[in-house]
Amino acid sequence: MKIALVGYGKMGKIIDEISLSRGHEVVARLKETPNRESLKDADVVIEFSNPEAAFENIKVCLENKIPVICGTTGWLDKKPEIERIAAEQNSAFLYGSNFSLGVNLFFAINEKLAKLMNNVDEYQCQLEEIHHIHKKDAPSGTAISIAEGIIENSKYEAWKLDETKGKELGIFAIREDEVPGTHSVFYRSEVDEIEIKHTAFNRNGFALGAVIAAEWIVGKQGVFSMKDVLGL
Numbered sequence: 582m583k584i585a586l587v588g589y590g591k592m593g594k595i596i597d598e599i600s601l602s603r604g605h606e607v608v609a610r611l612k613e614t615p616n617r618e619s620l621k622d623a624d625v626v627i628e629f630s631n632p633e634a635a636f637e638n639i640k641v642c643l644e645n646k647i648p649v650i651c652g653t654t655g656w657l658d659k660k661p662e663i664e665r666i667a668a669e670q671n672s673a674f675l676y677g678s679n680f681s682l683g684v685n686l687f688f689a690i691n692e693k694l695a696k697l698m699n700n701v702d703e704y705q706c707q708l709e710e711i712h713h714i715h716k717k718d719a720p721s722g723t724a725i726s727i728a729e730g731i732i733e734n735s736k737y738e739a740w741k742l743d744e745t746k747g748k749e750l751g752i753f754a755i756r757e758d759e760v761p762g763t764h765s766v767f768y769r770s771e772v773d774e775i776e777i778k779h780t781a782f783n784r785n786g787f788a789l790g791a792v793i794a795a796e797w798i799v800g801k802q803g804v805f806s807m808k809d810v811l812g813l
């Protein structure tokens with residue numbers, strides 16, 4: 582498979598190594614928005630850039646009929662527009678706030694726990710995410726996905742940064758050293774606390790998941806998620 586990497590920072594470089602180790606060819610390593618010429622040899626694009634660049638990058642790829650795996654977070658207000666373009670172009674698009682197998686299992690556990698906790702009034706829920714100091718967006722895309730999983734299965738109606746208030750679920754975003762990504766969900770009562778937590782030890786799990794998603798999407802049309810790839 583011929584892969585174009587759009588965004589070649591911390592994630593792009595690890596995805597490059599993993600792609601080569603799985604027998605793929607990396608045909609472009611870009612730090613700017615792609616164009617027809619830079620995409621000409623690609624079967625698939627893996628996009629990990631930044632919140633300001635993601636929309637335009639994905640749009641150009643889809644308009645050139647190249648399927649896109651996007652891991653960039655912090656641009657989701659424009660996702661419906663990208664889904665419309667993917668459909669219009671008969672192309673394929675997959676966004677994952679987190680590509681690691683562990684976090685995708687964590688998403689499933691979180692939804693089951695939210696359903697269970699919805700039957701008891703004694704507990705209040707809040708989320709915490711810890712990331713490295715270079716991260717541009719807060720809360721993390723993963724924390725937003727976790728919050729959405731709780732909101733769909735509980736009394737909570739929305740999420741709110743740094744505060745749990747009534748039906749608003751608090752997400753506390755901490756920036757610390759070089760932490761790759763830690764996410765926790767807490768249910769607190771007057772007398773005790775239940776916590777589920779995922780800790781990434783490094784970025785390899787995110788990168789491997791993105792390459793597996795790229796292998797999966799080639800030849801497909803539509804808008805997908807990691808649930809489709811992993812069958813969760």
Ligand SMILES: NC(=O)C1=CN([C@@H]2O[C@H](COP(=O)(O)OP(=O)(O)OC[C@H]3O[C@@H](n4cnc5c(N)ncnc54)[C@H](OP(=O)(O)O)[C@@H]3O)[C@@H](O)[C@H]2O)C=CC1
Binds near residue numbers: 614
């Ligand atoms: N979904 C997931 O599993 C994960 C998602 N992420 C997300 O992925 C994104 C990237 O993370 P990370 O690699 O750590 O970030 P980095 O800052 O290390 O890398 C970003 C890269 O994008 C490049 N870039 C800047 N502008 C553009 C542009 N217009 N088009 C293409 N590339 C551009 C940067 O180039 P330059 O250095 O020249 O500015 C840099 O190479 C973030 O949004 C992060 O939250 C991260 C980990 C896992």
Ligand SMILES: O=C(O)C1=N[C@H](C(=O)O)C[C@H](O)C1
Binds near residue numbers: 679
């Ligand atoms: O910026 C990061 O580093 C990460 N970003 C993603 C997010 O916002 O959830 C995934 C992972 O937690 C690392």
